[in-house]
Amino acid sequence: MTEVSRPTLAADEALVYPHSLALPKRMGRLQRVISEELSGLHPKLLLARALLWPLPIETGGRVRTLALKLIGFKIGHGTIMAGTPIITGDENIYRNLTIGHSCWFNVGCVFDLGASLKIGDSVSLGHDVIVLTSTHEIGAPQRRASKLCSKPVIIDNGAWLGSRCTILPGVTIGAGAIVAAGAVVDKDVAPNTLVGGVPARIIKSLS
Numbered sequence: 001m002t003e004v005s006r007p008t009l010a011a012d013e014a015l016v017y018p019h020s021l022a023l024p025k026r027m028g029r030l031q032r033v034i035s036e037e038l039s040g041l042h043p044k045l046l047l048a049r050a051l052l053w054p055l056p057i058e059t060g061g062r063v064r065t066l067a068l069k070l071i072g073f074k075i076g077h078g079t080i081m082a083g084t085p086i087i088t089g090d091e092n093i094y095r096n097l098t099i100g101h102s103c104w105f106n107v108g109c110v111f112d113l114g115a116s117l118k119i120g121d122s123v124s125l126g127h128d129v130i131v132l133t134s135t136h137e138i139g140a141p142q143r144r145a146s147k148l149c150s151k152p153v154i155i156d157n158g159a160w161l162g163s164r165c166t167i168l169p170g171v172t173i174g175a176g177a178i179v180a181a182g183a184v185v186d187k188d189v190a191p192n193t194l195v196g197g198v199p200a201r202i203i204k205s206l207s
Contacts, residue, residue, distance in 0.1 A: 073099070079103040098118045118152070124159075126181065173188075193205055
């Protein structure tokens with residue numbers, strides 16, 4: 001008499017519960033989605049922002065700096081923040097931002113810390129300055145914003161970034177340079193140079 005082979009337990013489960021074998025794959029997808037949704041959550045930064053929230057704009061500038069230093073950011077002595085900057089990035093945000101001494105940051109500044117952002121000494125940022133270290137590669141027509149990539153930004157000593165200018169990934173702003181209000185900087189700026197426009201172009205050399 002020929003013995004009839006019995007399906008394995010996994011096969012039995014698949015017959016009774018046809019979706020059971022898909023559970024591990026679904027759980028993996030769920031974990032990935034949760035990880036993506038929470039990747040920008042930084043409890044220490046969230047707490048600091050909550051504690052600083054009652055401060056009116058342009059008051060407590062040194063308190064804001066102290067709070068950000070206490071949660072792990074490297075910020076030099078004498079730096080003042082008229083408003084708490086918006087800081088985005090992954091778990092590396094605390095090591096990706098370095099700010100020198102005696103800097104001035106006006107309200108509404110945005111720092112994207114997908115890569116390192118190094119700000120020198122005595123640097124001034126106007127209202128709503130945006131510094132980006134992340135961008136996307138150009139993809140196919142179906143989705144032009146393709147793979148995410150990050151490039152570091154350097155803003156050297158004494159530079160002045162005018163209100164609502166935007167610094168794009170990979171750019172270095174030289175020492176003593178000025179970026180005019182509203183400019184979009186996509187290339188390095190030489191030291192002691194005034195640039196402006198979209199995209200930014202040299203306006204004149206500075207003494």
